[in-house]
Amino acid sequence: MKILAGDIGGTNTRLAILEDTRVLLERTYPTKSESNLKDCLFAFKTETGQDMPRWACLAVAGVVEGGQVKGTNIPWDIDAEGIRKSLHLELVKLINDFEAAAWGVTRLLPGQYVQLGGGIPESSFPKAVIGAGTGLGQAILAPCRDGYSVLATEGGHASFAPETEDEIGLLEFLMKSYTHVSVERVLSGPGLIDIHEFYRRRLGLPLTPKEETPPSITAAALSGSDRTCVLTLELFCRCYGAEAGNLALKSLARGGVFVAGGIAPKILPLLKRNDIFRNAFESKGRMKRVLQQIPTYVVTTPYLGLIGAAACLLDKSPGHPHHQNH
Secondary structure, three states, X not given: OEEEEEEEOOOEEEEEEEEOOEEEEEEEEEHHHOOOHHHHHHHHHHHHOOOOOOEEEEEEOEEEEOOEEEEOOOOOEXXXXXXXXXXXXXXXXXXXXXXXXXXXXXXXXXXXXXXXXXXXXXXXXXXXXXXXXXXXXXXXXXXXXXXXXXXXXXXXXXXXXXXXXHHHHHHHHHHOOOOOOEHHHOOOHHHHHHHHHHHHHHOOOOOOOOOOOHHXXXXXXXXXXXXXHHHHHHHHHXXXXXXXXXXXXXXXXXXXXXXXXXXXXXXXXXXXXXXXXXXXXXXXXXXXXXXXXXXXXXXXXXXHHHHHHHHHHHHOOOOOOOOOOO
């Protein structure tokens, strides 16, 4: 069965046609390159020259309410029924992007993820998914009779909880700009820029040059060529591990915590180096012993959201052989 799938984030919009959960063709567009999602879908149809499948599932960075999304980190408001009529489709389903990521985790293959510490996953317990990119997404997979039920969350907008002196200093710095300092203000591409600015001010350096971007800061940190960038990425990784540990405790994710999103694969060497991520993940006082057993994984496939969008549609469709009663 062919499905039109979309993974629509603040930076990129990925569109693909899948056969079940196998990607047949995919195109990536800068999200701000089109004025709305309909135009992006028509561009995809024109560029690929393909007839659109009858069913579509679009994963969007935002809260889905009544078949509509008002984007949090994207410039579009999206209406499922309007897209269905425009493209003459039979079904268009909108889901949160991290609901899709969670569904994608259920279909991961060996070679599409890397384990970072912990023990053996326990299938009878929840799994958790966290991922930093333009924003910060979180979701939970709760085991049920026929597999898993996905719980979409807006956990990225929970309050940032600093512990170290540098993290407390960062919170105080961010409070000057934001009325609410969510964990997403730290764990995201814009968060990397803010952490970099925090360290530059602390070290008495000029303001962050406009040409500095999350990729350039990351590259300088990984090469060790710029001390401020190294400090920035190390703090980012510690906060990432700490928040992943928070999510693991809240869901008791003995089935594993999966780190998705666009940033993690790019900083994998530092996440692994000196166990910087795992130490922060496990550093929860009396709960350290529990967290030491929970495995963490970095998802390396860029197609997680697309695979998950297709899996959501397939697994929830009564007429499909993979249907499960979620």
